[in-house]
Amino acid sequence: MTITASGSLPPSAPVAVQILDLLMGGWRAGVVSTFAELGVADGLAAGGLTPAQLAVRLGLEHDTAERFFRAGASVGLLRRGEHDTLELTELGRALASDDGSMRNFARWTGSTAERATWAHLATAVRTGRSPFAAMHGSGVWEFMESDPDTAAVFNSAMTELSKRVIQPVIEAFDFSRFSSVTDVGGGRGALLAAVLRKHPEMTGVLFDQPDVVSRSLPELSDAAVAHRVTVKSGSFFDGVPSGSDLFMISNVLHDWDDGRSRLILRNIAEAMHEGAHIAVVEAVAGLDDTADKAISLMDMDMLLLCEGKQRTVEEFRLLMAEVGIELVGVSRAGLQSVVEGRKVSGETGTPGSPRSR
The missing domain is CATH 3.40.50.150 (Vaccinia Virus protein VP39)
Known part of the structure; x- marks a missing residue:
């Protein structure tokens, strides 16, 4: 079966494909958060670079970076320009460090404090209690003071x-x-x-x-x-x-x-x-x-x-x-x-x- 990475499927798509696409939403979010954490948008702020050039600028392992940039393109953050260069889309530019940025919110959603806590949603729904303290050793506000x-x-x-x-x-x-x-x-x-x-x-x-x-x-x-x-x-x-x-x-x-x-x-x-x-x-x-x-x-x-x-x-x-x-x-x-x-x-x-x- 064919799966999209865009998060948008036609209503006629098989139910199993729709469920899989919903579940892949967490993966897409992970790519966006990592894109922000690595500073990819800042790395491309001065113009397009080849994947190899961008990997060097960001200090990334070349082959893995190439695969990650492909994933970034699949969720709409990057596109290929002339001479195989990478360019930011409008979405990708929103993750640059400037006044209109959403970079830090993307970094927060990818942090261990946030994302790992979501793995315990079932516990929270069963009990009505936050699992944050059990996971991280203190409540969220105390955790912030210590980190x-x-x-x-x-x-x-x-x-x-x-x-x-x-x-x-x-x-x-x-x-x-x-x-x-x-x-x-x-x-x-x-x-x-x-x-x-x-x-x-x-x-x-x-x-x-x-x-x-x-x-x-x-x-x-x-x-x-x-x-x-x-x-x-x-x-x-x-x-x-x-x-x-x-x-x-x-x-x-x-x-x-x-x-x-x-x-x-x-x-x-x-x-x-x-x-x-x-x-x-x-x-x-x-x-x-x-x-x-x-x-x-x-x-x-x-x-x-x-x-x-x-x-x-x-x-x-x-x-x-x-x-x-x-x-x-x-x-x-x-x-x-x-x-x-x-x-x-x-x-x-x-x-x-x-x-x-």
Whole structure:
């Protein structure tokens, strides 16, 4: 039987071929990750080279490199030019080290921390628990602290992804209604900087761990908004700075189970004055079939790494209600959505109260 390497088969293909093609998706991902790890796109940045020349530039064994470049072409990263030279396709160029790159995200998905953990998906589904600590000796966040090289790749990967989230979010959500915003778990401030740049009348607070916000000044300065940002450090598990009209939290809650997410939301709710709003930026499950094809896989990744989850609107509604926040709307922003809530009158939920589980 004939098998394609493109990941796209006609509906008439035999079922066995379709299953095999699905299973080969992991192999294709491995080629992409290795292409990024080896720096193939950077090696070809100055122009086409023969396989032998590129192997020498990258320090690769010649015959094996030739076979790997063939695999790279099969998944659409390379093409053959004149005189048997290799050239980058548009997909291949996206793995070069530049501002529009996806290189570090590809490197992260190929890392032992990520890919080897996926081998234990069955265990995670059976138990509802992440196998990460059993495999690597500690939970994912502790692992990052102990392995700075992996942490650097992971942090760069998350930065690459966040840059693709920012523009759709600031276009989809009406920030102009607010005079001040606190970005909870805001990292180095890329999303906050974009919001403030678009809305020059707003002020902001950037809140995250001390070692994270200590590296925020270049991001804020490049956006010319540093003078409108107050940087505060701490853990959102302990508390959140109060005073803003809007509290924004982007791609944080999916890292945590319901209990920890509820605690984060409760701390935000306690920092909100009555009528203040919250904007939760996440890939929300269950909104449409096309997005769910990606979000359902993201959900499994969250389960594997940290027992987190991609939630539905109703799941967000319930979590918010338990801490005194009313869900008032959902704005689609590409694959992401902005789930908006408003602080309602009364005390936030406490353990043992009707609002808590």
